[in-house]
Amino acid sequence: MAKLIVALDLPHPPAIWQLVENLAELVEYYKVGPVPFTVGGVSLVEQLRRKGKRVFLDLKFFDIPHVVGETVQRLCQSGVDLITVHLLGGRRMAEAALEAKIKSGSPAALLGVTVLTSMTEDDWRPLGVKTDLKQMVKNLACLGREWGLDGVVCSPEEAGFLRNLCPSPFLLVCPGIRWSAATDDQKRVASPGLAAAQGADFLVVGRPVYQAPDPVRIVTEILKEIQRGEKGLA
Numbered sequence: 001m002a003k004l005i006v007a008l009d010l011p012h013p014p015a016i017w018q019l020v021e022n023l024a025e026l027v028e029y030y031k032v033g034p035v036p037f038t039v040g041g042v043s044l045v046e047q048l049r050r051k052g053k054r055v056f057l058d059l060k061f062f063d064i065p066h067v068v069g070e071t072v073q074r075l076c077q078s079g080v081d082l083i084t085v086h087l088l089g090g091r092r093m094a095e096a097a098l099e100a101k102i103k104s105g106s107p108a109a110l111l112g113v114t115v116l117t118s119m120t121e122d123d124w125r126p127l128g129v130k131t132d133l134k135q136m137v138k139n140l141a142c143l144g145r146e147w148g149l150d151g152v153v154c155s156p157e158e159a160g161f162l163r164n165l166c167p168s169p170f171l172l173v174c175p176g177i178r179w180s181a182a183t184d185d186q187k188r189v190a191s192p193g194l195a196a197a198q199g200a201d202f203l204v205v206g207r208p209v210y211q212a213p214d215p216v217r218i219v220t221e222i223l224k225e226i227q228r229g230e231k232g233l234a
């Protein structure tokens with residue numbers, strides 16, 4: 001069954017730990033991105049692991065191969081379960097990350113970020129790339145697979161066609177989970193049920209959970225929807 005990852009994009013450790021405690025019975029996976037990593041660093045990852053949680057470290061590395069390799073090797077030693085690099089960094093960068101992960105002895109899944117779920121075709125076009133956004137997502141996912149990565153981060157709108165191109169166990173990790181057309185920065189979105197029905201392995205949800213008056217109720221609803229989606233009832 002697709003798993004839920006709750007994004008801990010909160011700048012204050014007490015709020016992070018309160019959320020993790022509230023969701024203790026329901027959620028195993030947490031995303032540590034630039035916001036919580038800035039305030040909590042590697043020790044936040046280690047503390048989550050000590051509590052028996054699994055960690056998606058989503059710092060989306062995009063740098064020269066040497067720097068990405070050195071960084072990934074050290075972070076993998078902190079016990080992360082999933083870690084990201086940008087696929088636009090190219091083959092040598094992705095391979096440096098993969099070699100570093102292997103050298104660290106970590107079983108972490110190395111994921112490639114395709115195109116951010118906040119971007120639309122209108123954001124994409126001015127960049128001057130001749131390939132349209134959806135085709136670029138396909139190209140990047142196929143390259144990531146060819147380069148030996150364990151999966152990609154993509155929009156739930158793209159999970160269906162990527163699942164056909166890149167069968168399991170290649171992982172599809174989908175942020176951009178919303179119940180209606182987003183009014184915030186997320187643009188290529190779908191509901192939890194649809195994301196699960198399209199073949200996503202992980203759904204990453206942040207604000208709809210941590211900004212909710214009752215995060216436990218929302219998470220319970222998301223988990224039910226994932227089950228319905230996988231049964232084709234979304």
Ligand code: C5P
Nearest residue numbers: 007033115116117153175204205206207
């Ligand atoms: O708050 P929200 O549900 O939009 O959070 C989505 C999370 O997924 C954020 O932590 C964001 O960094 C992450 N993410 C994303 N798009 C990507 C990769 C990661 O939104 N392509």
